[in-house]
Amino acid sequence: MEIKERIxxxxxxxxxxxxxxxxxxxxxxxxxxxxxxxxxxxxxxLFLSEAFGLDVPPEDMLPANFNSLGQLTSYVQxxxxxxxxx
Amino acid sequence: MPFGTHVLTIDPELETAHIVTVLRQTIQQDFRRKGAIxxxxxGIDSAVVLGLxxxxxxxxxxLAVMMPEKASSPxxxxxxxxxADKYGVTAITEDLTAGLAGLNCYERQDEAVRSVFPxxxxxxxxxxxxxxxxxxxxxxxxxxxxxxSRPGGAERRRxxxxxxxxxxxxxxxxxxxxxxLMVYYHAEQRNYAVIGTANxxxxxxxxxxxxxxxxxxxxxxxxxxxxxxxQLAHYxxxxxxxxxxxxxxxxxxxxxxxxxFYYRLPFDLMDLIWYGLDHEVPAAEVAVAxxxxxxxxxNVYRDLAQKSRSTAYLRAKPLMVR
Numbered sequence: 001m002e003i004k005e006r007i008x009x010x011x012x013x014x015x016x017x018x019x020x021x022x023x024x025x026x027x028x029x030x031x032x033x034x035x036x037x038x039x040x041x042x043x044x045x046l047f048l049s050e051a052f053g054l055d056v057p058p059e060d061m062l063p064a065n066f067n068s069l070g071q072l073t074s075y076v077q078x079x080x081x082x083x084x085x086x
Numbered sequence: 087m088p089f090g091t092h093v094l095t096i097d098p099e100l101e102t103a104h105i106v107t108v109l110r111q112t113i114q115q116d117f118r119r120k121g122a123i124x125x126x127x128x129g130i131d132s133a134v135v136l137g138l139x140x141x142x143x144x145x146x147x148x149l150a151v152m153m154p155e156k157a158s159s160p161x162x163x164x165x166x167x168x169x170a171d172k173y174g175v176t177a178i179t180e181d182l183t184a185g186l187a188g189l190n191c192y193e194r195q196d197e198a199v200r201s202v203f204p205x206x207x208x209x210x211x212x213x214x215x216x217x218x219x220x221x222x223x224x225x226x227x228x229x230x231x232x233x234x235s236r237p238g239g240a241e242r243r244r245x246x247x248x249x250x251x252x253x254x255x256x257x258x259x260x261x262x263x264x265x266x267l268m269v270y271y272h273a274e275q276r277n278y279a280v281i282g283t284a285n286x287x288x289x290x291x292x293x294x295x296x297x298x299x300x301x302x303x304x305x306x307x308x309x310x311x312x313x314x315x316x317q318l319a320h321y322x323x324x325x326x327x328x329x330x331x332x333x334x335x336x337x338x339x340x341x342x343x344x345x346x347f348y349y350r351l352p353f354d355l356m357d358l359i360w361y362g363l364d365h366e367v368p369a370a371e372v373a374v375a376x377x378x379x380x381x382x383x384x385n386v387y388r389d390l391a392q393k394s395r396s397t398a399y400l401r402a403k404p405l406m407v408r
Binding site: 045061 | 245246247
């Protein structure tokens with residue numbers, strides 16, 4: 001499964017209570033809309049670790065990396081250049 | 087009124103008169119209660135509320151209750167007693183340590199801490215929860231780290247996993263909820279009302295415990311920014327030690343400021359930026375007045391909005407299904 005789809009699946013199941021009808025776009029503001037709160041950020045960090053083997057340092061926990069599906073995908077791709085092969 | 091550092095200035099005499107009128111009307115006329123209970127922490131907010139209660143009811147109809155537990159700083163009780171003496175208010179101490187131990191509050195917290203630091207020894211180590219300090223510069227997210235310090239050793243910090251974070255908070259919230267239980271005991275015993283001590287910052291940003299320190303019959307300073315609470319403190323003659331004291335959480339075993347635990351900015355700066363957000367002042371205008379960059383103000387706007395949104399649940403009353 002592609003990186004973006006794995007992250008999307010996590011967000012839908014964990015932050016949207018499995019609501020697949022939600023129109024989750026690449027640029028939907030996850031933080032600014034409250035879909036992901038501070039607890040959700042920690043859960044997301046754990047997910048990125050388990051799913052992609054990424055250790056997210058505190059200095060990377062920024063809105064610029066976490067506020068949308070597109071930004072999250074870019075962040076993972078930057079951290080793991082070969083991740084698209086996963 | 088154009089935005090500037092003057093926007094939070096209040097007339098403390100007028101504000102006090104207004105609060106006293108509302109307290110008297112609500113507690114005596116509406117609630118039919120004969121006096122007031124104030125949980126006195128040794129901090130600025132409860133000190134101001136005690137002063138307002140004394141202005142409203144007179145010292146003989148006010149009871150101050152100090153409720154330390156084993157993580158509380160001894161200075162807190164000392165300052166609280168000094169203030170109660172100055173106001174001529176009867177103050178009693180209810181040590182909550184045994185009760186909290188009976189509820190396994192400390193064991194629950196220690197278990198969660200050990201899941202992060204397996205060598206944690208509560209008899210040696212001091213802990214606290216901290217947020218990143220770079221809100222202005224980078225707008226980093228509110229992700230808590232657990233800090234552990236041992237005498238003679240370096241401080242260690244680790245980002246808290248969700249389960250450990252939730253368990254530590256749930257355990258420490260027992261402290262505030264036990265205090266609520268105790269102030270209501272004394273209120274009911276005397277047919278008094280409980281006067282809450284939450285200020286605007288605590289209420290709107292969710293820095294309180296639902297049914298803990300958020301549990302009260304009236305919140306007389308909930309509409310005031312922290313810097314305005316300080317203006318009232320001077321007017322009401324709060325002791326200088328309390329005015330000069332850096333606001334702390336007084337909840338975990340390590341010394342910890344409220345700025346470090348939750349707000350991430352000094353109150354004087356945060357309050358002004360928050361006023362700007364509340365009044366829809368463009369970030370660029372706030373930035374000019376406070377000699378910040380627009381991006382820095384936007385970082386704080388975003389943080390304040392996020393905190394307010396994510397803590398709406400705490401402010402919600404129990405809902406009835408119709």
